[in-house]
Amino acid sequence: MDHSIYRSHVLICTGTGCVSSGAKNIKVKLEDELARFSLNKEIKIIETGCHGFCEKGPIMIVYPEGVFYCQLEEEDVVTIVEEHLLKGRIVDGLLYKEPLTEESIPAYQDIDFYKKQERIVLENCGKVNPESIGEYIGLGGYEAAGKALTTMTPLEVIETVKQSGLRGRGGGGFLTGLKWQFTHTAKGDKKYVICNADEGDPGAFMDRSILEGDPHRVIEGMIIAAYAIGADEGYVYVRAEYPLAISRLEKAIEDAEELELLGQDLFGSGFNFKLNIKKGAGAFVCGEETALMASIEGKRGMPRPRPPYPSVKGLWGKPTNINNVETYANVPFVIKEGAAAFAAIGTADSKGTKVFALTGKINNTGLVEVPMGITLREIIFDIGGGLTDGKEFKAVQIGGPSGGCITEENLDLPIDYDSLKSIGAMMGSGGMVVMDEKTCMVDVARFFLNFTQNESCGKCTPCREGTKRMLEILNRICEGEAREGDLELLEALAHHIKDTALCGLGQTAPNPVLSTLEYFREEYEAHINEQKCPAGVCNALASSYQIDQAVCVGCGMCVKVCPVDAISGKPKESYDIDAELCISCGACADKCPVDAISQG
């Protein structure tokens, strides 16, 4: 019997369970390690029987501290010896932990992404099975429609929607109840309701997600609208690029027809409603309501002048109400909870919530629903988690190609329809593209203008010809070939198109240019006067990259990513960039682990 005094005892379980999970090897390893540090005189190893915790084996207990290590691997033994036995530091990572419960992870409403959200439209999205009408009904679905059809007159429905202050979520922000009233009042032997699901802004996917995630909510909203205006037929105009949304909607319509929530004599009220899907071929301009109707009629999607407005002369010449997906999706809440409940959310003139699609240089890209009046700072930094890679915020483009950019100075502005308009942006459908310091605003304007130029229907002169000339000027600026007076001409054309284009697409197409000109004019001027792209984006103006020899560690990472083989040098010494060959793409600078590469 060994009666020596040891400063520590290490108990290793060699019960069958732990042996089978490798306790023998752990013991051998421990003996080796103790010998290596000559600790075998100070520390004694004791084999024990089963602790009943076989599931966590191999197990080791260190006394006198009584520290319990579990699920050990051989390399863990090295750590325990070096850290705990030699230096007296307990190895946290190997300690036994209480198993986590559902409560030990945060609840949805406690994580930053959801904390400031208020979900009406998206209430069910991501929770229910969109292909199950039962789940929708189980959560109270179609009760608003039932309530409207059986207990309210069409005028009462319209009045409620008016009272709620709900405004069109497609961009224009016209009062929904008022629009319904116009169509209700218009004379016609037949009327239509149309749901505009031709979402086309780059970076916007609110409507798609709603249709995919909760199609019945949209259908219910349309039933209520149809009842209010006296329409017996409706169309959902959805782009063919949304196959999943279409198939979910088809299933939803089928199921609703099965339960007679669509069809004849709904809820015994005598009201009939038939809902059709019309797939759009993907022309952006078909989001414009008159072009959309032309497309449903089988004609080329080209806008026509208004008036007459669709509420008077719409689809096939009949009074027609057109709202977008999100607008209809708000309606069941308004009817069910009442106008006051809805109006309690939001600002004085913009009630309720708005769904935004967060994209660009933001950490939490995704879909959020926030109360009107929230600030952009809250959306971008609190909900969105700030910018990626810790970069500086530069601007956010809101309202897509029809909108404008918003800069740091307006981040704390409570956003609603009117406040956004006052700073040259617009609510739009809800796309939000976040841009960081490495974004060239001239290039951004060019991107959006290129989009609208390509998507112009070609009907009216200013949009067809004018946006092309604007784009040519922007191309010249980005390529360092701007002519004398180009900036003034660009501005004049922008105002001209805004003033004289036929439809919303054309009238708003210059917005990205006008708003970047307002907030980032110096960036335009740098391109033109100094032949420089401050953000280093415009290739033709970007100066070549250089390697700081004093910092370079010769790792050679830059050589591997250079697409034009402009970098040469010796491994472990240093590298050099051939300025003639360099196309200033910046791939090397991004890759360099020691930040030795920068633009000259």
Add this chain to the structure above:
Amino acid sequence: MKSLEELKELREKLQKDIAMRDDSEKPKIIIGMGTCGIAAGARNILQAVLEEIDKRNLDIVVTQTGCIGMCEKEPLLDVQLPGKKRVTYGNLEVNDVKRIIVEYVINGKIVEDLAIAHFEE
């Protein structure tokens, strides 16, 4: 639907069904099958879930849902264990499916590094 009452009766019946289903001790796996989820690989996740269930001969209900907004963290997968709160796992890769099923669905232990949030009723 012939009346609002009929709708309400249907709702109650459906709610009862759901309640009964919860008591039936069947775990439920709900996969985020919006376009964002599918683009991030939700179909492969679904496939892996089905294979794992098949391999282990488990009695689990598999269903789908739309986009919950965290497109960044797709693919997302929720697990609803009987009597427990519904838990969302995210940023999944196919290999993670096995862990979720073994550690959480079978053994009831949250897979900590994949769990994102739980639903409050």
Add this chain to the structure above:
Amino acid sequence: MSKITLTIDEQKIQVEEGMTVLEAAREVGIEIPTLCYHPDLALHGACRVCVVENLANNGLIASCVAPVEEGMEISTRSSRARRARSRNVILLLANHPNDCLGCDRNGTCELQNIAYSLGIRHETVEELAGEKRDLPLDNTGPALKRDPNKCILCGRCVRVCEEVQGVSALQFSKRGFDSIVTTAFDLPQSEINCANCGQCATVCPVGAITEISDIEQVWTALEDEEKHVVVQTAPAIQATIGEEFGLEPGTIVTGKLVAALRKLGFDRVFSTEFSADLTIMEEGYEFLDKIQQGKRLPHITSCCPGWVKFAEHNYADLLELVSTAKSPQQMFSTLSKTYYAEKSKLDPKNIFTVAIMPCTAKKFEKEREELRDSGYQDTDAVLTTRELARMIKEIGLNFNDLADEEFDELMGKSSGAATIFGTTGGVTEAALRTVKEKLTGEPLERLNLGLRGIKETVIEIGDLTINVAVASGLANAAKLLEEVRAGKSKYHFIEVMACPHGCVGGGGQPLPVDNEKKDMRAEGLGSIDQRKYVRKSHENPMIEKLYKEYLGDPLGGKSHHLLHTSYQKRDKN
């Protein structure tokens, strides 16, 4: 209708509700320039050249489509309005070849006129210089050619082809700056369902759609010693060509026209009205025969080649109802190279036949393989009214001062019935004059059917009741034909002219034109009928002579061979 009060250029006016700002301005004599607007077509609102400023809300509005509103304060002259208007014209010019000197429409081009009146300078257009549309021309013809680079996308051709003609041969295609007006699948003009009516060319404000010219061929023939060049002029020409020389629409210039043709060097100057009388004889007898033999009705006229091609594309199943009688142009040309050749002892191979037509479809008709009964291509060249005017201008004739001359004898005499072939309803009236008199000996009263849309009437001939319908504009024709196809038509006789108003509104007539001008032309032509001594085709002495000395009886063997034709089914698109 209630009244709306607004001010335009500080003038307070009251107009009917529903009127556009443009119409209201014109009511008080204020002219606003327009390009895509056309009074006979649906409103389009695309060119934005007619923008005016509403001072009440600082908005710029397209006056052609904006309805008048109470309290509007319109300025057509504010600097903002003028600048916007100019800039849109400049934008159009920046994407236009601007080669006015070589353009068919030099002098009648609306874009040119507006650029001139707005004082647009070359330098301001150059400021916007950039990419220009550069697409191949389509001159596959044989009637019309398209230059997409001149097109300003106003869509008038698209609208007239769809709304008035129901053909829709032209449509917008592509997007944005690449937008063009083109045919289905960009097929060449020669391979589409186009009727060649040329209405597109008459509404085109620029030189993007014009007729394929035969002028050079005609000059060559005129200068060729070997060739004996015979010219025929269609009835409508005498009432319209004056416009090319500054005369009012509808001014009758038959004598000057004949004189000018002689000065141009044509060897014989004849009138298509002669063969129009002949057409009446053949077609009248054909109709009589159908009635008497109980053959399938309605009888449908065939003198308009635009209509015939339209029917071949769209109503091939009803072609048996279309008269087999050739059109007056073709009867004339066949006889020129047979009857006239024989009488004049000329070798038909040396006879060159030229037709002066109000029409572009006639250029297609002359190329038809069926129309070579003389052993040669019966018609060698077709000139539109516009082309003939160009030739007259080229040799420096002072048209208005020419002394009146008469048509040459053998094939120059005609009846009043033949003259009214040039307007819608004329063929019907001419045919029924002969039919009624042949059957009952009684003269037919003037029908006065009117000029627009579909007209119908009932004519009692003895104990026969004949239901007649007359359509001009192919969309109108299609309505009648759909009824026939459905077996629901009550008509026994249907006349179709492809162009609204008939030949006075033809695709080859002077430009610019609108319905009002066409009314005046038709009125002018009608007045000749009233004045003519011989008013019925069968009383034309030269026709009697032709049958007696050459053809025999109407519908007889020789007539059948030389004066009748057949049709072919064509693809729907």
